[in-house]
Amino acid sequence: MVTRNKDLQKTTESLLKKKDSQAPSKKPVSVPGDNPVIYPLDLPESDARLQTPAVGARATRPDGRLHGLGQTKYIDDMSFPHMIHAKILRSEYAHAKIISIDTSAAEAIPGVLATLVGDEIPVNTFGPTFQDQPVLADTIVRHKGDGVAAVAAVNEQIAADALEKIKVVYEPLEAVFDPQEALKDSAPKIHGDKTNIYTSKIIKKGDVEKGLAESDHIFQRQYSTQMVEHVPIEPHASIALWDGNGRVSVWSSLGRITLGREDLSRTLSLPQSKIRLIGTIVGGNFGGKNEITNEPILALLSKKTGRPVKCVFTRGDEFISSTIRHPFVMDYTTGVNNDGKIIARKIKLILDGGAYCSWTGTTIGKGSILAAGPYNIDNLFVESYAVYTNKTTTGAMRGFGAPQVCFAYESQMDEIAEKLGIDPLELRLKNAFTEGSASPTSQQLQSVVLKESLKQASDRFGWKEWKK
Amino acid sequence: MIKRGKGMACMWYPIGFTVAANASAATVKVNTDGTATVLTGTVETGQGALTVLGQIAAQTLGIATDDVHVVSADTDSTPMDTGAIASRTTYVTGNAIVLAAEKAREILFEAAAPLLNVRPEQLEAVDKKIRVLSFPDRFLPIDKVVAHAENTLGKPSIGSASYNPPTVEMDPETGQGKPFNAYVYATQIADVEVDDETGEVEVKKITAVHDCGTPINPMLVEGQIQGGISMGVGFALQEEILFKDGTQINPNLTNYIMPTSLDMPELEVELVDNYDPTGPFGAKGAGEPTAVPTAAAIMNAIYDAVGVRITNLPATAEKVLAAIQEKNKAVA
Structure with a gap:
């Protein structure tokens, strides 16, 4: 991507010019302590916060001023008397048995006040769907992010140094990193000894094979997506x-x-x-x-x-x-008639489920229900599988599988449009849900404004007039 | 050479959990000066949820946003809430707050009715007044009514309620059922430039038109859309956790590349007029769906610009260039 240095320079210049005119009308006030208040205390309120009716108002946030001034207290800013700091030792292996953990050398370091290992935790499992994840791993590590021991010390540096003194003896196990490899019978099993598939979903409507057979054109493509992090500015x-x-x-x-x-x-x-x-x-x-x-x-x-x-x-x-977004491997087969009407769609989703379940149940559910796109399709078959791998735990992330499947179904819509010589907008309008449409789960939909959003966006963008 | 292209993507997205119960409870207390306090167990995660929830309480009570203080996120003092997840806060917690505020308001209607010589059901709460329906000249200021109810009648204006979206279990064999009570819709269109000698993609503009039902606070919805697009741009072009033998090799912000403000395209953001009868004042939600169609629109625009279809995200310059070179080879 191109860095727009010129734009930045312009913005900076204009801000510098405005500096005088924007100076606070009253003298800054300070209070004693480590958190000087640097703004006038009598806060002007935006009219939108004072108006009735309240709904529809562009009301400013009550916390906005402190955010803008950098005065908001996040946990990193909070402190209590005699507070100490903890650090967590992560696994050396992606998949291994823990033979022993010796924390004595860490505890001997001056400033270290306590250590903790998994078998000291009363119930050492958790998870929002099912409890397959240890708080601190005590028998097996299943990915390199697993915590195996924790140290509390008078400061973060001593805690970090102490982690290095913890001796963990592992017996490495065969690991599997690719979800399609993990599906094979020969793959090492990450939980239990039967299969790495830990949740699946089927959505079935009409007769997909008949629909595909009767379609004028068949489109087939595999799409896939990557692992991404949420990257909040504030870490956990x-x-x-x-x-x-x-x-x-x-x-x-x-x-x-x-x-x-x-x-x-x-x-x-x-x-x-x-x-x-x-x-x-x-x-x-x-x-x-x-x-x-x-x-x-x-x-x-x-x-x-x-x-x-x-x-x-x-x-x-x-x-x-912490958890990350599920990579998806998505096989899409779609049957379409000459006029652009979608007759049938068959979809297979493989989710890289990482080392633990976390929010995979929700991701596979939403991903499967949404997979066919917001289109009226009478014949549909979606099958989805989430598979354990010895990688970072995949969990909830903005959209729960929807950005992945949207990339697939909307890419294929454009492939169909090009092949049939139909404008991508018209192809979508032809198949789009309307008020009362039946969803892939045969739910009657209400307050549907998909066509309105397509037309409004196209008008605003200038879709038809747009030239390269 | 720089090539331009346009690409669109639309989407649908549900509000709340898939079938599973995801209730919210809320308590609304009206103070004797006509201001109010809302107790909610949800957490402000930066999206402005507490502002929106305050607006919903204010609307129900006929007072202003600034008159409402929202107390949140303390298990010792706030009622249960499924939390800031699944784009559910405005819809589910918002509905709970409407129901709770209606209960508090009912106490005010009952206190004011004899004073105004009408029945409670003939009253409305608007403009900081308890007012007779269709007769705007007959009213009492809300603060006087609250004080009368609390201090004379001994009936403080407090209401608690909960809401859970109704769903129908999905059939395990066919998936047929009603997993959600509401969905939102959206379209995004991308205008991109692709350098066909380097594979570099620059997103010039994204037009985003989203449905959230009634926007309780249009400014905050626009903020969600802008933020969602930035996440979508990263997902489309830059972000990727790379592994070597199970070890992340770029777990830092030096080597994990994500969009900064300087990478953001020009944004045109609009909302579609809509009203969902099941939401608070017609509102649905806006959090997650904003990030859903961006990558798809950008990929379609890349194809329009240089004729290569990227089927594996992200579309890094290396990947786009390799696809262009392969296409050129095939043509030659």
Whole structure:
């Protein structure tokens, strides 16, 4: 991509010019402490926030000013007296048995207050669909992002140094990284000993084989997508405090605290009434912060040390140990008549499910239901399989499989349009859902404005007039 | 040579969980000065959800957005919520807040009715007033009604409620069923330039027209669309976690390339007029779908520009150039 240096320069110049005219009308106010307030305290409100009716108003956000001034407190900005810091040791192997973990040398380092391994966790499993994931791996590591031990120390540097002193003896196991390889009988099994397929979905409507046989044209193509990270500006972060009354408070970047508390209650074997989970202001989620990660570990380290314990993932932790988007391999076969009417569509989706299930159930569900596109197709067959691999756990990410299948169905729409000599807009309008259309699951759809969006976007873009 | 192309993609996307229950509960308390407090267990993840939820409460009570304070995300004080996931907050939590605010409002209608000599069902809450329907001159200021209800009648204006979208189980053999209660629709069109000597793709413009039902706050919907497009541009052209023998080789922001503000194209963002009768004031949702059609539109535009179909994302310069060279070889 081209960096538009000229544009940047222009913007900077115009900002510099405006500087004087935009100076605050009142003298900046400061208060003592490490967080000087640098703006006038009597806040002007936008009219949109003051108007009735409230719905439809372009109301500014109540948290916007602090964000703009860099004054918002994220977990990394929060501190408690006597707070200590935790770090988590990640696996050396993508697939291995853990023979032993020796933390004694780490514990001997001055400044290290506690360590934690998986078998100290009361219930060492979690997962939003099914509980196939250890909080800290204690018998088998299934990808290189698995945590195997944690250290709490007076500062992050000592905690990081201590990780290097932990001795883990592994017995490496054969690993599999490609989902199509993982489907084979000969592939090593990642959970159990039967198959690496851990969830599947079928959507069936009409008679796809008959529909394909009766179509004037058949289009066939395989599409595939990559693994991507959510890359929130704020990585996963939490602070846990196990207090003298036996109650644990956790401040977390988690996006769903009700279920987070259920997971904490389960993993810690502690009644929900003894757990307080506070969702802090989050610096980006995009689906990546929808399950617990380090929270039970920090709670137990706090219980061991009597101190508040904080852990902020490094960018590396964020990439390798938090969830990412599922790569899809998508086979599309579509039967179309000469006039552009889609008669039948047959789809097979293989999802790289990573080492643990996480939100794969939702991803395969939405991916399969949406796979045929927003089109009236009477004959449809979608089969989808999610497969374990010894790679980073794939989970929830903005769109749950929809960006992947949209890439496939919309690419194929353009291939069909070109071959039949129909404008891509017209081909879509011809097949598009309308009010009352039946979805692939035969649900009658309401408030459908697909054609309106196609026409409005084309008008706005100037689709018909556009010239190269 | 720089070649230009255009490409479109449309999509549909559901609101909420697939069949599974995903309830939200909410509590709305009206204060004696006519302001209000909302308790919700959802989490603000940067999208402006708390602003939208405050607007929904304000609309139900006939007060302004600024009159509502939203307390969120503390299991000690806020009711259960399935959370900031599945583009469900405006729709599901929003519906729970409407129901809770209606209960609080009902207490005000019952308190005001005898004072206005009408029945409670003849009242509405608008412009910070409890007002007789079709008779705008007869009203009481909302703060006076709240204070009367709480301090004279001993009936504070508080309501709690929950909402869960109705669904129908999917048949395990055929997948037939009603997995979601609402869907949204959208179209994005990309204008790109492709350098056929380097394979480099520059997205010049994206026109995005999205449906979210009623936009509770059009500015925040536009923000979601702009953010979603940036994620879509990264998915289309740049972002990829690379592995060697199970080890990520680019787990850092030096080697994992994603769009910065300087990579963003010109954006034309519009909303389609729509109203969904099942949503709060006709609203559905806007979070995830904004990122869905971008990559597809860009790939179709690349094909229009240089005649190569990228079937494996991302369309890095190397991949596009290799495809162009292969095409040229085939032609020669």
